Amino acid sequence: MIKPNYENQSIVNLMSTILTHMGGHSPYRELENFSSEKLTEAKNVLLLVVDGMGYNFLSKYFPKSFLFQNVKTKMTSIFPSTTAAAMTTFYTGLAPQDHAIPSWFTYLRELGLISTILPFHNRATGYSLQTKTVSAQNILKIESLFNQCDGNQFVFLPKEIAGNPYGNVVLSQTSQCSYKYGSLKSFFKTMLKVLKKNNKSQSSNFLLGYWPNFDSSCHSKGVAHPDTQNHFTLLLNHLEKFIHSIKQISPQTKILITADHGLIDTPPERMLFLEDHPELYKCLTLPLSGEPRAPFFYVRPAKVAQFEAYIQKNLSFAGDLKKGEDLIAANYFGLFPSHPKFEERIGDYVFLMRDNYIFNDRLEGEERNLHIGNHGGLSEDEMFVPLIVF
Incomplete structure (x- = not known):
């Protein structure tokens, strides 16, 4: 990366x-x-x-x-x-x-x-x-x-x-x-x-x-x-x-x-969707934001341990889970004190997708996003x- x-x-x-x-x-x-x-x-x-x-x-x-x-x-x-x-x-x-x-x-x-x-x-x-x-x-x-x-x-x-x-x-x-x-x-x-x-x-x-x-x-x-x-x-x-x-x-x-x-x-077999992981869905307070190659997760405070454990057990092959605040501290988003609205806009966690995996969700009425070419990640x-x- x-x-x-x-x-x-x-x-x-x-x-x-x-x-x-x-x-x-x-x-x-x-x-x-x-x-x-x-x-x-x-x-x-x-x-x-x-x-x-x-x-x-x-x-x-x-x-x-x-x-x-x-x-x-x-x-x-x-x-x-x-x-x-x-x-x-x-x-x-x-x-x-x-x-x-x-x-x-x-x-x-x-x-x-x-x-x-x-x-x-x-x-x-x-x-x-x-x-x-x-x-x-x-x-x-x-x-x-x-x-x-x-x-x-x-x-x-x-x-x-x-x-x-x-x-x-x-x-x-x-x-x-x-x-x-x-x-x-x-x-x-x-x-x-x-x-x-x-x-x-x-x-x-x-x-x-x-x-x-x-x-x-x-x-x-x-x-x-x-x-x-x-x-x-x-x-x-x-x-x-x-x-x-x-x-x-x-x-x-x-x-x-x-x-x-x-x-x-991204080939179809590497397109992952939140709806296929209902236990993970239960941990979230908001739909995903961010990008399919770097999704942002907003997690219920009472479900943090469950959320982290689920990712580690079921999805660690596809990416690395990082706290948003840790990525800010490590200067992934820039070098200087951030815009007052920035931290709340990147979620509690960011999933850094490995290889050519993507991770998507969809709202009611939306179709599955099947873009072949993707971006947003660190490859x-x-x-x-x-x-x-x-």
Whole structure:
């Protein structure tokens, strides 16, 4: 299991490098092999995040690609190695225990429910949590990285997820410009158009582009599936043309390409479900939150001994059970005093899944989650991401 390296070699440290260049400040050190000095001559810094593009995926399946040939260094993701936590890191420059968005399913004590935090929905009903009396700003209580940046900032997001309550907080709509796109072609076309339009501006520019569909293919088809490989090949073709175009219109642009996490494939026999363990279910006060590769357990105080014994006897082959407070103390989630809401959002226990096991539950009306590609854990495939520089 790979522990995040928040000292100097994680995506948090990459954001420290970018933030320092843009006139802000991060409590974390800059990336060891890529400090802000490397960006001194750059008028534009463009950060492209390809959801799910792990370092091991690139090195195994596309080692001769122009993308892998331009890898500057290998970094760790954060923990849990998941989009909700990692993308919040890209948007805030902070580690999970600093921004308190640990996972896709996040317990919000102030509302008494498990949320799907990125769409800002109630997990059970699917309805938005945003009401006249409940705002994402009051729930999340985090500051956008964009509020600290000098110059101009631009964000490029799929039209399906742009402009929701979570995004309005972490992207700080008042201080940057957000563009929506609908396809891979329009993704690159829109970024190129914005770069060209702002090329004559005297201000520096920071652009952040996010592509989610590679991760989606890994989830539904698997990392090694031909459809996933074909999608990535198409992405490579668009990237190569895009980079060539930027060289022509904006040579002072530095392009940084990375990912939020990698993925690992799980066969059906390694998909475990809480409903198959009724004695374990009786020990819990809440549904599972966290991720299938790192589920969070909220345990009834009177059932702690029974809970621990059951895991040890029946499920120890699949993972290591850790207390949430012990993982905080061991710096799995970050290095500094945590956000006041963080500890209550990670549960009493975290199950660190071994190999490629997952552990899921489901609420009434939900179907069994049968994702083939999964992430959130501490395997090399999930934790290592590349930094590619053009």
